[in-house]
Amino acid sequence: MVEDCLLKMTGICKAFPGVKALQDVDFSVKYGQTHALMGENGAGKSTLIKVLTGIYQKDAGEIVFDAESIAPTDAAQSQHMGISTIYQELNLAPCLSVAENIFIGREPKKYGLIDWKTIESRARSILGDMGVTGVNVSRPLNEHSVAIQQMAAIARALSLDAKLLVMDEPTSSLSETEAGLLFDVIRRVKARGSSVIFISHKMSEVFEICDTATILRDGCLVGEYPMADLTKLKMVSLMIGRDATSVLHRKKEVSRGLDDRELVLKARGLSRAHRTKEIDIDIAGGQILGVAGLLGSGRTELARILFGDEICDGGEIEIAGAAAHLRTPRDAIRLGVGFCSEDRKAEGVFPHMSVMENMTAGILGELSAGGVLSRKAQMQVAQTYIDKLGIKTSGPDQRMGELSGGNQQKVLLARWLCKKPVLMILDEPMRGIDLGAKSEIEDIIADLAGKGVAVLMISSEMEELIRSCDKIVVLSEGRKAGQLTAREISEERIVQMLAHGSHPGQEAVHAK
Amino acid sequence: MPNSANTSALGAFRRAIAQRQNVRNYGVWSFLLLSLGVTAWFTPGFLSWGTLDNTLIQAFPVLLVALGMTMVMSSGGIDISVGAIMAIAGAVSGRLYTSNAGLAPSVAGGILAGGLCGLFNGTLISKFKIQPIIVTLVVMIAGRGLAQTILGKPSVSFSFNSSLNVLGQYKIAGLPIQIVIMIAAVAMMLFVVKKTVFAKHVEAIGDNPRAARLVGINILRTTACVYVLCSILCAVAGIMKVALTGGVNAAGLGKFIELDAIAAVAIGGTSFSGGRARIFGTVIGAVIIPLVTVIAGMNDMRDHHAMIFKAVIVIGVLLVRRER
Numbered sequence: 037m038v039e040d041c042l043l044k045m046t047g048i049c050k051a052f053p054g055v056k057a058l059q060d061v062d063f064s065v066k067y068g069q070t071h072a073l074m075g076e077n078g079a080g081k082s083t084l085i086k087v088l089t090g091i092y093q094k095d096a097g098e099i100v101f102d103a104e105s106i107a108p109t110d111a112a113q114s115q116h117m118g119i120s121t122i123y124q125e126l127n128l129a130p131c132l133s134v135a136e137n138i139f140i141g142r143e144p145k146k147y148g149l150i151d152w153k154t155i156e157s158r159a160r161s162i163l164g165d166m167g168v169t170g171v172n173v174s175r176p177l178n179e180h181s182v183a184i185q186q187m188a189a190i191a192r193a194l195s196l197d198a199k200l201l202v203m204d205e206p207t208s209s210l211s212e213t214e215a216g217l218l219f220d221v222i223r224r225v226k227a228r229g230s231s232v233i234f235i236s237h238k239m240s241e242v243f244e245i246c247d248t249a250t251i252l253r254d255g256c257l258v259g260e261y262p263m264a265d266l267t268k269l270k271m272v273s274l275m276i277g278r279d280a281t282s283v284l285h286r287k288k289e290v291s292r293g294l295d296d297r298e299l300v301l302k303a304r305g306l307s308r309a310h311r312t313k314e315i316d317i318d319i320a321g322g323q324i325l326g327v328a329g330l331l332g333s334g335r336t337e338l339a340r341i342l343f344g345d346e347i348c349d350g351g352e353i354e355i356a357g358a359a360a361h362l363r364t365p366r367d368a369i370r371l372g373v374g375f376c377s378e379d380r381k382a383e384g385v386f387p388h389m390s391v392m393e394n395m396t397a398g399i400l401g402e403l404s405a406g407g408v409l410s411r412k413a414q415m416q417v418a419q420t421y422i423d424k425l426g427i428k429t430s431g432p433d434q435r436m437g438e439l440s441g442g443n444q445q446k447v448l449l450a451r452w453l454c455k456k457p458v459l460m461i462l463d464e465p466m467r468g469i470d471l472g473a474k475s476e477i478e479d480i481i482a483d484l485a486g487k488g489v490a491v492l493m494i495s496s497e498m499e500e501l502i503r504s505c506d507k508i509v510v511l512s513e514g515r516k517a518g519q520l521t522a523r524e525i526s527e528e529r530i531v532q533m534l535a536h537g538s539h540p541g542q543e544a545v546h547a548k
Numbered sequence: 549m550p551n552s553a554n555t556s557a558l559g560a561f562r563r564a565i566a567q568r569q570n571v572r573n574y575g576v577w578s579f580l581l582l583s584l585g586v587t588a589w590f591t592p593g594f595l596s597w598g599t600l601d602n603t604l605i606q607a608f609p610v611l612l613v614a615l616g617m618t619m620v621m622s623s624g625g626i627d628i629s630v631g632a633i634m635a636i637a638g639a640v641s642g643r644l645y646t647s648n649a650g651l652a653p654s655v656a657g658g659i660l661a662g663g664l665c666g667l668f669n670g671t672l673i674s675k676f677k678i679q680p681i682i683v684t685l686v687v688m689i690a691g692r693g694l695a696q697t698i699l700g701k702p703s704v705s706f707s708f709n710s711s712l713n714v715l716g717q718y719k720i721a722g723l724p725i726q727i728v729i730m731i732a733a734v735a736m737m738l739f740v741v742k743k744t745v746f747a748k749h750v751e752a753i754g755d756n757p758r759a760a761r762l763v764g765i766n767i768l769r770t771t772a773c774v775y776v777l778c779s780i781l782c783a784v785a786g787i788m789k790v791a792l793t794g795g796v797n798a799a800g801l802g803k804f805i806e807l808d809a810i811a812a813v814a815i816g817g818t819s820f821s822g823g824r825a826r827i828f829g830t831v832i833g834a835v836i837i838p839l840v841t842v843i844a845g846m847n848d849m850r851d852h853h854a855m856i857f858k859a860v861i862v863i864g865v866l867l868v869r870r871e872r
Binding site: 343365407 | 743744745746748749751752755756758759760761762763764766823824
């Protein structure tokens with residue numbers, strides 16, 4: 037048999053405690069091909085890539101790369117074999133120059149010292165080959181745009197003679213023009229005979245750049261399709277495994293006249309630096325407001341301003357009818373605001389402390405007398421929420437770091453539930469969580485709203501917003517691009533608003 | 549690979565991890581017992597009340613300082629000004645005492661001075677967000693100068709039967725006052741760490757400062773309190789040392805104790821990057837260090853040899869304890 041595949045993964049299985057992340061998945065990439073790896077969050081795309089690059093060890097299956105059976109045990113090893121990954125968050129050294137980043141670890145030397153002349157001319161020529169010119173390669177990486185930083189990462193991979201480039205959401209923080217530039221680079225890479233695995237949530241990009249798509253769902257292979265045989269609608273249906281039109285239906289019954297209820301949050305003209313501009317937000321008690329927006333649209337800044345973690349330069353906030361001057365999160369918490377960060381690990385969990393301690397961290401004052409804690413009261417709270425939210429843990433004393441992502445998120449939600457907030461801000465509450473836990477967290481949020489709590493929920497997954505929210509605000513480039521009421525919510529409308537940004541077309545004028 | 553083999557491999561891995569944990573948790577205890585056993589074998593007259601007394605009294609300042617240091621390190625910080633603060637507190641007490649202020653006001657003055665140093669450290673660190681090592685380095689150097697300035701002369705001493713010196717030699721129910729204070733301090737810190745909101749907030753700040761801010765913990769106040777607590781313990785150590793020796797030498801009092809204290813905390817297993825405060829571990833660590841000195845002395849080891857010996861022991865314990 038003629039081997040025309042650069043990469044052939046067969047029968048890959050990988051399980052984590054409680055989750056089968058990959059079940060008997062086949063995946064192959066031909067020489068000189070751009071291959072899309074598609075699937076919803078939690079479908080197993082990143083697990084598959086991590087198995088390929090040696091970050092995870094497969095439980096079963098075989099990987100054949102360039103006609104050799106391989107079993108990489110770490111990223112450096114797979115890189116050495118010719119597999120390079122360009123991550124969403126670039127793993128480069130931001131303070132070193134572009135040239136240094138390209139050659140880091142194998143700098144050309146002269147008399148034992150770094151040969152700057154060679155390093156810089158070679159960096160320029162590699163970038164030039166990619167069609168990227170006019171970059172000052174001796175300036176630190178962080179003085180260049182994200183697009184150029186990404187080019188540097190690709191240049192690094194190419195200079196390492198990468199046969200296979202893995203790009204995980206490479207365009208998520210690029211403008212359209214920059215993305216176009218990236219695609220040109222991808223085409224050149226392809227012309228050189230290297231292959232690319234392209235992971236993106238942006239359907240149109242996949243159709244623009246890819247030759248073939250492999251679709252995963254819930255850790256299983258759905259199939260491999262030439263792009264020519266696919267339409268966007270068909271692809272979405274395959275990814276979610278149901279008829280697209282039915283899935284995008286809302287979980288919630290449409291509107292319950294919530295707009296007439298008293299406002300819990302009334303924010304006017306919120307601005308901060310260049311990142312949020314004149315944003316107005318209203319949320320009534322029991323209402324779930326979704327915030328849609330791309331990375332860099334100001335959605336996370338908005339959440340942080342409302343929680344007092346960032347101080348706004350202009351605008352007014354009213355919480356439960358009273359003017360709020362938020363200078364620290366403590367100010368917001370005192371007014372009954374809760375907040376779950378998009379980055380659980382960095383800003384949420386106390387990894388070395390127990391589940392119980394994590395859950396009660398915000399109410400220790402109430403569980404103590406004269407500064408002395410009541411372990412009994414702590415236990416009681418912990419046990420109540422472990423039962424209520426179905427948190428899978430060996431007990432309240434288990435170390436938080438040992439829990440799965442979904443269970444950690446439930447603990448963090450419980451941390452605020454036990455404070456009985458009036459306004460709950462959730463930034464990407466379902467990110468990195470498996471499907472089962474996702475739907476449970478959806479239920480928790482719905483339940484919270486059912487108790488009259490105002491909820492602001494940010495998500496980059498449109499489906500999550502459509503399923504849960506009563507009202508959706510679309511942000512674009514720091515501005516409110518529009519607002520959709522329950523009856524108007526549809527993926528199409530949101531996409532239009534996202535696309536038109538702050539230069540509203542006729543659809544986006546729905547903002548009041 | 550069949551599934552059962554996989555799960556059993558996973559099980560074996562888990563068990564190995566658990567055992568590793570045991571080595572970490574009990575390694576120090578066994579090390580202490582082992583070294584005690586070996587020394588008792590080689591050192592004539594080691595197993596006596598005299599040795600115990602001697603070791604514990606030598607351990608006294610290190611232990612007190614290390615208890616404070618445990619909280620500081622649990623919050624993710626470090627305090628290298630502890631020796632200088634001992635000197636400042638000793639100098640203030642000594643100066644007050646020689647100006648006939650009386651015993652109680654002298655002691656109280658010294659403790660207050662220590663507390664103020666801690667407030668200074670804590671404020672610069674938490675409010676102005678300067679690195680703990682820099683802030684306390686400054687206090688370590690300038691503080692010793694301040695101590696000498698306060699005292700007014702290189703050293704003062706008190707008569708053998710002055711009340712301050714009597715305090716240093718005082719015995720309660722046959723136990724030297726240092727040992728009584730030590731037991732009380734350990735009991736207090738155990739209570740604080742196990743039972744108080746304060747200690748949980750400290751651990752939370754050490755474990756994840758961003759999360760601590762977002763959950764509404766008052767980081768400013770908590771951090772300041774940690775450094776004040778540490779400094780007060782240093783002050784007590786400094787004053788009691790003055791009382792025991794019957795004099796103040798502002799240039800030498802508490803010198804290099806920061807190293808012993810940090811080593812004691814490290815041996816005890818409190819992580820340098822913050823998190824759980826391990827009081828029992830610190831106690832063991834604070835006993836091992838002077839014990840080594842005592843053993844060296846009883847075996848007629850030269851001072852400079854004893855220092856090297858101590859370093860070897862500390863490295864040995866840290867190797868047993870190291871985290872992967």
